[in-house]
Amino acid sequence: MAGKPKLHYTRGRGKMESIRWLLAAAGVEFEEEFIEKKEDLEKLRNDGSLLFQQVPMVEIDGMKMVQTRAILCYIAGKYNLYGKDLKERAWIDMYVEGTTDLMGMIMALPFQAADVKEKNIALITERATTRYFPVYEKALKDHGQDYLVGNKLSWADIHLLEAILMTEELKSDILSAFPLLQVSDHLISAWNVTHTFHCPALKAR
């Protein structure tokens, strides 16, 4: 199937957003079919389109892919954003798992009661500045290159950029102690501006 990838999800970020980011960063145009009512989801389930009855689901290269990580790994592999060998892939995987944990905490916020939410925002800020961002800052500092792995743009950089922007929405000065992450933020944004900012899915939040 030579068509564009087709994304099935609700009209919001959720678990599909990282996929939108990665496709956009790879310069891949895609279509979206939004699930707006319960019947839409039921139809997909009854069609047999959802392997485990869940979304996200992405139709790509003749497959109906489910499971966020599986989809991201496939896109990264296909568009050469997954390193040049097993060891680089391992580093990319580790970095992505870190940003996944951080973004997972942020994605859970809208579903929490006000007092729990407040406590978790403080925890997220702490984790971001003491557990996660120091790792990426150090990686960039140690090798002095523009990208996290292998001196080349990879899934890890895109995912980190997404995590940085998401965390900045919570606390705008979160990068104040991380000069290299600030540079990387702008560098990748600039590189990507044609794709990212012209991608309607990312604009429509």
Next chain:
Amino acid sequence: MSGKPRLTYINGRGRMESIRWLLAAAGVEFEEVFLQTREQLLKLGQDGSLLFHQLPLVEIDGMKLVQCRAILSYIAGKYNLYGKDLKERALIDMYVEGISDLMQLILMFPFSPPEAKEKKIATIAEKATERYFPVFEKVLKQHGQDFLVGNRFSWADVQLMEAILAVEEKVPSVLSGFPQLQAFKTKMSNMPTIKKFLQPGSPRKPPPDENYVATVMKIFKLD
């Protein structure tokens, strides 16, 4: 460094067990370090050994790998358990991710309060028999092969085998509606590396008990 991978965790299944399974299935011998105090964990963090100050940690090929999925992906790739191309890898990834979701319920089970346990077992049984096992039953039936992907042993088979046994510990009759999975289980049990792993004295860890829960709470300070 002896050359064997070295696993650092607590003396129990937790998030390291899938890694033990995969290494064992690949026929790879490994060493284990078991943490007993929180101080040992903090020290590892201070040493710079833990990228995100978390376990599991696997030292392999000169790297200190953390994050389960990163570790499992590396092992699968290294020992040719990850399919022959991107599309097979995609299938393996989808299957493994689905099974992981089921295993997550089992992972969290020991930490649920006693009054919630019966309900949790019912949820595990329901998810296994209605969402996950039917998928793999169908896959095996449709292609009639011994293995889930590409007619070749892969990470997906190991993960499914681990999940079947883990669910059976909670729901002994869970495979009663799944003849293909029963046959799969038998075949996997007879594979030499897995057979060895299933024998007493192997690195396989026993089901979590109160001692395990207490150790986890103490060392990882979960609240």
